[in-house]
Amino acid sequence: MGHVRDLRLFLLSALPLAFAGLFFGGVYSYNRPPVLRKILSVPHSYGDDHNPASPQQVHISLVGEDKMRISWITESSTPATVEYGTSPTKYESSANGTTSSYRYSIVYKSGEIHDVVIGPLKPNTLYYYRCGPASGRDFTFKTPPAQFPIKFAVVGDLGQTEWTDSTLQHIAKSNYDMLLLPGDLAYADFYQPFWDSFGRLVEPLASQRPWMVTQGNHEVEKIPVIHSKPFTAYNARWRMPFEQSGSDSNLYYSFNVAGVHIIMLSSYTDFDPSSQQYKWLEADMGQIDRKITPWIVVLVHAPWYNTNTAHQGEKESDEMKASMEGLLYQARVDVVFTGHVHAYERFTRVYNGKADNCGPVHITIGDGGNREGLASKYEDPTPDISIFREASFGHGQFEVVNATHALWTWHRNDDSSAFVSDSIWLRSLSSDPACQYRGQR
Numbered sequence: 204m205g206h207v208r209d210l211r212l213f214l215l216s217a218l219p220l221a222f223a224g225l226f227f228g229g230v231y232s233y234n235r236p237p238v239l240r241k242i243l244s245v246p247h248s249y250g251d252d253h254n255p256a257s258p259q260q261v262h263i264s265l266v267g268e269d270k271m272r273i274s275w276i277t278e279s280s281t282p283a284t285v286e287y288g289t290s291p292t293k294y295e296s297s298a299n300g301t302t303s304s305y306r307y308s309i310v311y312k313s314g315e316i317h318d319v320v321i322g323p324l325k326p327n328t329l330y331y332y333r334c335g336p337a338s339g340r341d342f343t344f345k346t347p348p349a350q351f352p353i354k355f356a357v358v359g360d361l362g363q364t365e366w367t368d369s370t371l372q373h374i375a376k377s378n379y380d381m382l383l384l385p386g387d388l389a390y391a392d393f394y395q396p397f398w399d400s401f402g403r404l405v406e407p408l409a410s411q412r413p414w415m416v417t418q419g420n421h422e423v424e425k426i427p428v429i430h431s432k433p434f435t436a437y438n439a440r441w442r443m444p445f446e447q448s449g450s451d452s453n454l455y456y457s458f459n460v461a462g463v464h465i466i467m468l469s470s471y472t473d474f475d476p477s478s479q480q481y482k483w484l485e486a487d488m489g490q491i492d493r494k495i496t497p498w499i500v501v502l503v504h505a506p507w508y509n510t511n512t513a514h515q516g517e518k519e520s521d522e523m524k525a526s527m528e529g530l531l532y533q534a535r536v537d538v539v540f541t542g543h544v545h546a547y548e549r550f551t552r553v554y555n556g557k558a559d560n561c562g563p564v565h566i567t568i569g570d571g572g573n574r575e576g577l578a579s580k581y582e583d584p585t586p587d588i589s590i591f592r593e594a595s596f597g598h599g600q601f602e603v604v605n606a607t608h609a610l611w612t613w614h615r616n617d618d619s620s621a622f623v624s625d626s627i628w629l630r631s632l633s634s635d636p637a638c639q640y641r642g643q644r
């Protein structure tokens with residue numbers, strides 16, 4: 204029965220997909236090499252007792268400095284309750300939250316999406332938890348440290364293929380504290396059950412460490428007439444702590460963790476100087492205290508610097524850069540992580556197209572392993588500002604050791620084993636006297 208329903212949903216989704224292709228032809232026009240590995244689809248196991256109230260797609264995200272949002276989905280309606288504590292199966296605390304669901308076009312209704320914020324929690328501590336009453340599934344997570352060092356896993360354009368699976372296995376072994384994702388998560392591309400499959404695929408990692416994400420073009424899922432509201436599934440399933448940073452949208456927000464101020468931007472929302480996003484970013488940057496957060500990291504999907512032949516000339520890259528690059532430069536942002544191009548590329552410190560010692564290092568990390576394959580053609584000769592570029596799947600690790608130094612490494616998926624292909628030590632701009640500016644706190 205489930206297969207029949209899935210087939211029907213797929214066929215009903217194919218029409219809007221083709222229709223949408225007419226409108227988004229520019230975005231999907233790049234002709235990538237074929238993918239050599241299988242696309243994964245992860246079914247719901249229902250647990251041992253085939254209980255439709257069994258939690259699935261569990262993932263967590265940081266809220267403020269000492270709380271955690273627990274998100275999960277059930278097929279039947281159950282209370283949004285999380286029990287938690289610091290000893291196995293002994294849940295001293297509990298919290299209640301909210302439940303929602305969404306419809307996509309006329310054919311799809313999501314499961315029950317539960318959302319509970321727990322805390323205050325101690326830093327760098329292992330917590331045990333379970334979702335819903337007597338669910339039979341027990342989980343653990345570790346909170347991030349309150350001080351340096353902290354290690355981030357960084358991966359974009361993840362998708363759900365066997366390459367994705369390799370990437371996730373490598374990340375799982377990295378002993379990371381928090382995952383940062385600069386957009387393009389499930390590659391559901393209008394077919395909503397793929398969002399559920401993605402949730403199940405990432406659950407083993409995303410239920411154990413906070414996954415902080417922003418969105419890409421594959422999250423828009425807007426179809427004229429049929430489904431005109433953008434980001435429906437993304438906003439319902441991947442709620443991020445935007446209110447805490449004064450943002451009015453789940454699509455852009457910021458937070459502090461262990462001395463790093465992290466800003467998530469939206470390539471597919473207005474970004475011109477009169478936009479809400481721009482005004483919010485300006486205000487957010489005005490409040491950064493470099494004594495509390497010596498590092499500033501920005502994530503945005505479409506790259507502002509890119510020497511790959513894929514995705515050149517898109518307005519989300521060129522016009523957003525023209526609008527916002529000055530703000531980032533004035534704030535002395537250290538690193539900008541982007542995705543969209545399915546390859547790895549690291550630039551030197553750069554501003555306004557030229558090498559600049561006080562500009563951010565731009566890194567494209569859109570190589571998580573999605574079904575569209577790699578973008579392997581580059582501009583020739585290599586522009587001077589591009590330091591390292593390679594079209595392979597993989598992930599990055601950003602280990603901020605202290606207020607002044609951080610180690611960036613890029614781990615290529617080399618025949619299924621992680622291989623450090625690029626690494627560089629970075630010094631924070633706040634510790635560089637040559638990059639001090641008037642008004643810096």
Ligand SMILES: [Fe+2]
Nearest residue numbers: 387419420543
């Ligand atoms: Fe993309």
